[in-house]
Amino acid sequence: MIARGDYVGPLTKSAEAMFARAERRALRSAGEATTQAPPVRETRPASVLRDAVDRLGLKITTLRQWEDAGLIAFERRNGRRIVDAAALECLALVATLRRAGFSVREIAWLSDTLPPSAAVMRDALEARQTYLEAARTRTIVGVIAKGGSKPVRKPAHRASAIAVERAA
Template identity: 35%
Template sequence: MEQKLKNGRQLRPVDLARGHGLSTQAVRNYEEAGILPAADRTPHGYRTYTPLHAQALRTFLALVPGHGHQTATSIMRAVNQGAVDEAFRLIDESHAQLLDDRRTLQAVENALRDLEPGTAAEPGSGGTFIGPLANRLGLRPATLRKWENAGLVRPRRDPRTGYRVYDEADVRDVRLVHQLRRGGYLLEQIAPLIAQVRAAGGLEPLEATLRGWHGRLSARGRAMLAGAAELEAYLRECE
């Protein structure tokens, strides 16, 4: 890489910055972070960059949408330090995370599809108690209390008896947690999914959230392809 840096034409920090809508300070920060190779200096101490630095910057900016800023930084540092295998490992981890996110989305969709209608508390009935609900789902009351302690279910209390009362939304949440637990998901993995159901206002409004989730995963996958193309070009330049 050192010979490549010497052979390239000289570029100023502003030359790199302008093409990407960045400040010259951002370019300097990227160099200090190891995202760009170290720049040569003029006798007066000014940084001089080369087309290799420009390709490094393009590569980093292409990696960020798919892998995130932190991982993209680590990938570029590894490449610039000659640890290409470490860069590939980081990329593999990102792809594994994307696959895991796709599986989570599929599990949520399967769980929602498996929720049979007509099993929630009847509207206006005042809800159902923990014993009948646990019995209906083949669960122990202790399991429902555990899910409540984890924040997954939030039944109200009857003001006269202090008993837990599960309304329609609570029964929905219980059944969704039940489906996801049967799919092998941990409580801490389920919590943000239940929060999304509540934020959406139910299962039907959640469909738009799921479509958006699909879109974001597809965008990440495509961004990873774009980042891979730029990284391959950078690796060829570094040879």
């Protein structure tokens, strides 16, 4: 192995890594413990798209579709999508709205401007939750008023609905 001081070529990252590995091996073989702490990485203020996808449990294609629809706007650096804290909050809100039953078109219609603000999305989510709670309450009250224990569900198919009506 060539010593670092004897190396004449360009000191590339791979060459530096090679020398670092060789030095660690030499220290281990000599029985000496390494006292160097691993290099501290700089904390970045923004994360890349892949980190956001992993955090939210979504697919990158879904986020790209949301971006194309105007639901979210990513900052770009060197051609890469960057997700800062505000964009991550909007992504989480859009994901929550989608899970609450909003379509992409409905989310886009929430605001006159695209992408919709986080406050507008929070208000829409709160309104949907209030509506769903009221609908559940109406269903429960209706069941209690009829004296039944379970709500009667209508069949999904028209032919089944006609058969149920004839049987009753």
